Amino acid sequence: MRNKDAQTRVRDELTFELDEAIETVQAIREGKVDAFFVSDHAGDQVLVLDGCDAPYRLLVEKMQQGAATVTRDGTIFFHNNRFLVLLGMDENVTGQNIMSLVSEKDRPALEQLIADGDAGGREIEVLFQRADGSELPTLLTLSPLRNPDALCLIFIDLSLQKKREHERVTLQWERNAREDAERTAAMLEATRAELEQRVAERTDALRKLALELTKTEQRERTRLAEILHNDVQQLLIALKTQATLAKKQPARMDQILPLIDQVIVACRELTLGLCTPLLHRSDLKTTIESYANQLQAHHGLATTLLAEDELPDLPEASRMILFEAARELLFNVIKHAESKSADVVLGVEAGNVYVEVRDQGLGCDPAKLLCDTSNSFGLFSIRDRLTAVGGRMSASSQVGEGTVIRITVPTSDRSLMQAENTQEQPGEQRVPRVQRIMVVDDHEIFRHALIRLLSSQGEFLIVGQASNGNAACELAKQVKPDTIVMDISMPIMNGIDAAGLIRAEMPEVRIVGLSMHDSDTMIQAFLSAGGDAFINKTELTENLFDALRCN
Amino acid sequence: MNKAIKKSNVLKPEVWEIEAAEANSGKWDLRLYVAGQSPKSISAFNNLKRLCEEHLEGKYKIEVIDLVKNPALAREHQIVAIPTLVKRIPVPLRKIIGDLSDTEKTLVGLQLREAK
Numbered sequence: 311m312r313n314k315d316a317q318t319r320v321r322d323e324l325t326f327e328l329d330e331a332i333e334t335v336q337a338i339r340e341g342k343v344d345a346f347f348v349s350d351h352a353g354d355q356v357l358v359l360d361g362c363d364a365p366y367r368l369l370v371e372k373m374q375q376g377a378a379t380v381t382r383d384g385t386i387f388f389h390n391n392r393f394l395v396l397l398g399m400d401e402n403v404t405g406q407n408i409m410s411l412v413s414e415k416d417r418p419a420l421e422q423l424i425a426d427g428d429a430g431g432r433e434i435e436v437l438f439q440r441a442d443g444s445e446l447p448t449l450l451t452l453s454p455l456r457n458p459d460a461l462c463l464i465f466i467d468l469s470l471q472k473k474r475e476h477e478r479v480t481l482q483w484e485r486n487a488r489e490d491a492e493r494t495a496a497m498l499e500a501t502r503a504e505l506e507q508r509v510a511e512r513t514d515a516l517r518k519l520a521l522e523l524t525k526t527e528q529r530e531r532t533r534l535a536e537i538l539h540n541d542v543q544q545l546l547i548a549l550k551t552q553a554t555l556a557k558k559q560p561a562r563m564d565q566i567l568p569l570i571d572q573v574i575v576a577c578r579e580l581t582l583g584l585c586t587p588l589l590h591r592s593d594l595k596t597t598i599e600s601y602a603n604q605l606q607a608h609h610g611l612a613t614t615l616l617a618e619d620e621l622p623d624l625p626e627a628s629r630m631i632l633f634e635a636a637r638e639l640l641f642n643v644i645k646h647a648e649s650k651s652a653d654v655v656l657g658v659e660a661g662n663v664y665v666e667v668r669d670q671g672l673g674c675d676p677a678k679l680l681c682d683t684s685n686s687f688g689l690f691s692i693r694d695r696l697t698a699v700g701g702r703m704s705a706s707s708q709v710g711e712g713t714v715i716r717i718t719v720p721t722s723d724r725s726l727m728q729a730e731n732t733q734e735q736p737g738e739q740r741v742p743r744v745q746r747i748m749v750v751d752d753h754e755i756f757r758h759a760l761i762r763l764l765s766s767q768g769e770f771l772i773v774g775q776a777s778n779g780n781a782a783c784e785l786a787k788q789v790k791p792d793t794i795v796m797d798i799s800m801p802i803m804n805g806i807d808a809a810g811l812i813r814a815e816m817p818e819v820r821i822v823g824l825s826m827h828d829s830d831t832m833i834q835a836f837l838s839a840g841g842d843a844f845i846n847k848t849e850l851t852e853n854l855f856d857a858l859r860c861n
Numbered sequence: 862m863n864k865a866i867k868k869s870n871v872l873k874p875e876v877w878e879i880e881a882a883e884a885n886s887g888k889w890d891l892r893l894y895v896a897g898q899s900p901k902s903i904s905a906f907n908n909l910k911r912l913c914e915e916h917l918e919g920k921y922k923i924e925v926i927d928l929v930k931n932p933a934l935a936r937e938h939q940i941v942a943i944p945t946l947v948k949r950i951p952v953p954l955r956k957i958i959g960d961l962s963d964t965e966k967t968l969v970g971l972q973l974r975e976a977k
Contacts, residue, residue: 334942334958342959345896345943347928347935354932356896356943365898 376448378463379455384408384424387460396448396467398441408463413437413445423452424461436465447472487799490826491753494847498759501851505766534580541576545569579604594621594629595656598636598665602654609644617656624663628719631699632656632665635692635717639667647671647713662701664718673707692717745858748774748791750782750808751824752800756847760795763851770858779808786812791819793858798825798836806832806839813840822857824850889913889921890950896943897929901960905944908961916973948972 337343344359370377376396378389384407394400397411409417416436423434431451438446448465455462549569556562595617602613624632636654643652649671656665693703700720707713747770751757757775764770774789776782780803782796794812798805809821823836823844833844843857893909895902906925913921928935928943938947938956948955948971957970968974 330956330958333956337942337959340959342901342962343942343944344899344901345928347932347940347943354935356928356932356935358896358899358929365900365903 374467376465376467378408379460380408380424380463381460382424382427384421396446396465397438398444400441411438413439420450423450427452427454427461435468438465487753487826490847491756494826494850495753495755495759497848498756498763498851502759502763502766505763509766537576537580542573542580545573545576549573594624594632597629597633598654598656601633601637602640605640605644610650611640611644612651613640613654614651615654615656618658621656621658621663622721624719624721628663628699628701628721631692631696631701631719632663632717635696636665636667638692639665639715639717643667643669643671647673649712659718662718662720664716666714666716668712668714670712673709673711673713675707675709744769744771746771746773746789746792747858748772748776748782748786748789748794750776750779750794750796750800750805752777752797756797760850764795764858767855779803779805779811782808783811783815786816786819790816793820793822795822795824795854795858798823798832799827806836806841809836809841810839822854887920888950889917889948890924891921892924892926892938892947892949894926894928894935894938894940894943894945894947897927899943902944904960904962905946908964908967909946912961912964912967912971916968946970 334343346357348355348357370390371392373390374392376390376393378386378393380386386404386406386408389403394403397403403411409420412420413436416434419434420436423432426432433449433451436448436450438448440446447468449468450463450465453462453464549566552562552566552569556566595615599615602611602615605611605613640652640654643649647669649669651670653668654665655668657663696703696717696719701718703715703717705713705715707715747764749757749761749764749772751760754777757777761772761775765772773791774785776785778800779796782794783803786794796805796808800808805823805825809823812819812821820843821841823833823841824847825832825844826847828844828846836844843860845853845857891909891913893906895906909923913923926934928940938945942958944958944960946957946961946967948957955970955972957967961967965974969976
């Protein structure tokens with residue numbers, strides 16, 4: 311019985327398998343299957359009937375990436391249509407080597423990727439050469455195929471991405487440049503405002519000085535009139551009286567001669583007061599000594615003069631400044647320090663000659679002494695004249711303990727020499743030297759700020775402005791400036807190329823370069839092209855005027 | 862009903878374990894063996910989905926096995942020709958070979974209809 315059940319079960323199983331085999335054969339005959347599972351020496355695999363890869367082909371043809379199948383040596387034996395479109399080709403490139411379509415510099419990387427085979431999902435950027443000669447940046451990957459002799463190559467067009475990246479970088483650069491220009495413009499504006507403030511202060515001081523000069527002139531006239539009236543006139547009247555009496559009494563002639571001597575002395579003092587003829591003929595020490603004697607005689611100021619034995623020869627202008635300084639300082643001792651004595655030291659230090667006046671008087675705040683232009687016109691005037699000859703003034707003072715002021719002038723001051731060498735010839739009209747300047751910068755805000763700054767100086771005349779190197783070359787030929795102040799980084803034509811062109815045609819023009827950046831390479835390129843000087847925009851206010859005045 | 866379709870491209874043993882709860886829930890467990898996107902495979906899938914929607918709405922799960930990617934998975938059910946549908950639950954296990962274009966034969970094979 312059990313045996314029979316087992317037989318029945320085996321029969322049912324065989325029947326089931328037979329039914330399945332029949333059904334399989336029937337499905338094959340009816341064309342209802344298109345793939346088979348086989349297991350042979352190559353292992354398990356699925357064999358797909360021809361035509362079944364059509365959907366894949368459609369997918370490959372329609373996808374947006376370029377795709378190709380290449381052999382291990384790089385030969386293309388299949389590519390999709392997108393491959394041709396991206397590379398701008400209208401002919402089949404099957405049979406060509408993929409390397410012939412790739413830029414030379416990227417070939418080693420692609421060769422390595424193909425040699426590696428599966429590449430482990432690695433992506434590399436490859437530049438393809440398009441048919442029209444342009445370049446196509448791509449991101450390329452390789453995938454292995456079932457056939458070990460072939461690889462599937464897929465690349466994505468990166469040109470749009472690269473373009474956007476370039477636009478982003480350019481935009482960022484422009485934003486930075488604009489911010490730099492605005493910062494510099496603000497800096498220039500602040501400098502201009504400061505300069506205007508200083509000009510206003512100086513103008514105010516000069517106005518007060520002019521007023522003081524008028525008053526001083528009036529006082530001097532009054533003093534001279536008093537000397538003439540009190541001394542000379544009285545002496546002359548006494549002389550006339552004695553002379554009249556001497557006609558009758560010849561013995562009175564003895565009294566006439568001392569009166570004549572007194573008249574001579576009075577006249578000499580008067581002359582000395584009007585001018586310092588001694589200085590033209592005598593040395594500085596003698597002149598100061600003579601003036602000190604007068605002060606003692608008229609104002610009771612006891613002056614001690616300490617002078618070095620041998621003072622270097624000084625230009626007359628320097629001698630005049632030192633003498634006038636000593637005179638002004640000694641007079642201040644009488645007027646402000648309320649002291650009855652003063653020391654004057656005439657010495658040499660580090661090649662410079664100085665005059666120092668010391669007193670034991672009331673003293674004051676030294677900063678106030680040097681900077682206050684409202685109450686010390688004499689010092690203010692000396693300080694300005696000193697600046698002009700390259701000299702300086704220093705002071706130390708303390709309330710109740712006196713004051714020491716030193717005036718120093720260089721022994722060989724260039725500006726003095728120049729001043730003396732460029733004395734006007736009789737009949738020659740002196741014309742102030744104005745430098746004709748052309749300003750070139752693509753940042754409008756900065757350019758205008760620079761023009762305002764230069765214009766405010768009075769010694770520069772702006773004869774033209776341009777926003778790029780090309781326009782600068784054309785304009786320079788028309789306006790023929792003395793100097794061109796030009797930005798280096800500009801659109802259309804940069805400052806380096808423009809400097810080269812301008813230098814070739816106008817060798818006499820001075821070209822000063824400006825930039826926010828100070829790379830040595832850029833500066834060297836600018837100077838080699840024909841630039842005369844380079845200034846970093848961040849240090850513009852410190853260096854520009856010096857660079858322009860070097861001309 | 863797409864949520865009921867589970868496509869398994871990678872060999873994951875846990876996929877094959879039928880959860881007891883699921884087995885007792887009365888939900889049909891169907892497995893369709895295909896060869897990539899071959900025309901008969903796509904037809905079989907479309908026909909199966911239509912039949913299930915018509916006769917087993919809300920009560921079925923289809924698992925699609927791509928043998929091009931994982932040929933070894935064919936061994937479990939001794940697949941020879943592709944596409945092949947395997948009815949795993951409810952038992953008994955039944956195989957239907959071909960693109961399932963013969964609706965009558967497919968319903969009989971799934972035991973949803975008596976053979977005439």
